[in-house]
Amino acid sequence: MAAFVKAINAKIRSNPVSDYVCSTHFWGPVSNFGIPVAAVMDTQKSPDLISGTMTFALVIYSATFMRYSLAVQPKNYLLFLCHFVNEASQLTQGYRFMNYHHWGGKEALEKANSSVTGALEAVKAQAKAAEAKVEAAVKK
Template sequence: MAAFIKAINAKIRSHPMLSYVCSTHFWGPVSNFGIPIAAVMDTQKSPELISGSMTGALTIYSATFMRYALAVQPKNYLLFLCHFVNEGAQLTQGYRWMQYHKWGGREEMEKQKVESGVKGAVGKVEAEAKNALDKAKEVVSK
């Protein structure tokens, strides 16, 4: 049985593409891609949910591992791509955090909520007034 497994391993390792797909050089970055996918999806959520300290830590982490991916031999371009995407997403989140917490985004969002609430209330009152006017016209016309 051991000879059979050794033969299969030798066959896999003799083919460069199969050897690469069966290595940690491939599966490490593939399994790590969950982080940038989640980060990109988080860019669509409200900025009040962003953690500034976690975003900063992930920005430094991704920059460090982008460098590491190019420092190892052979260079791991898949790992580099994974952390490049994460770096972009974290920088976007960092900008959104700064915009919301430091550059007046929170106040602007609250102002928009109040304005939309007022417009909604005015629209509701207008609709009720129109209904009352229509009812009054019906009564008068009878």
Template sequence: MSASSGAQKATSKFFDRLFSKESLRYLCTTHFWGPVSNFGIPLAAILDLQNKPPDMISGPMTGSLIVYSLVFMRYSLAIKPQNYLLFGCHFVNEIAQLGQGYRFVMYKYVNDDKKTQVSADQKKVNN
């Protein structure tokens, strides 16, 4: 058996499994589309980690999203059948929201001396 026939066999097997009745049935369930549509939340949080200034972060909303993702990570494993796609979505969101929370805490509570310096400099410019 040549390498190319082995690759063809593997490719054929992959596509047979991908387009099987079970796979297509799964694609038509909320077990698939719920997490897929939910992935907008962690994607937005990841983009905000790079683009949003820390003074624009809402502490209460970030805290709520941290708790929300923890709850749904647990829920995704408690249901039968377990939904690993939902778990992955909320795991990514948890990491992103913890990053946002870290930025918020550093800006709001840790770097107070830098904020007062910036506001003092702005007052000098305005006067």
């Protein structure tokens, strides 16, 4: 049995592509890509859901591991790409957090929502008036 396992391992290691696909240099970044995918998807959500401390921690984490992905031998460009995408999306989230909580984004959103609510009320009033006219015309 040991000879069989050794033979399979030698077969895998003889092909550079299958050697790479069966290594932690491939599967580490692939399994880690869930973080940047989630971060990119979160850029479409409301900025009041963003945690500033977690975003800051992930910015530091991604920057650190982008550096280390290039420091190991052989360089792990797939891991670098994973952390680069995460760094960009976390910086975007950080900007959205700062804009919403510290640079007037919350007030602007509330003002826009109140103006939309006001316009909606005006449209409802016009609809009621039109409904009353139609009912009066139908009763004649």
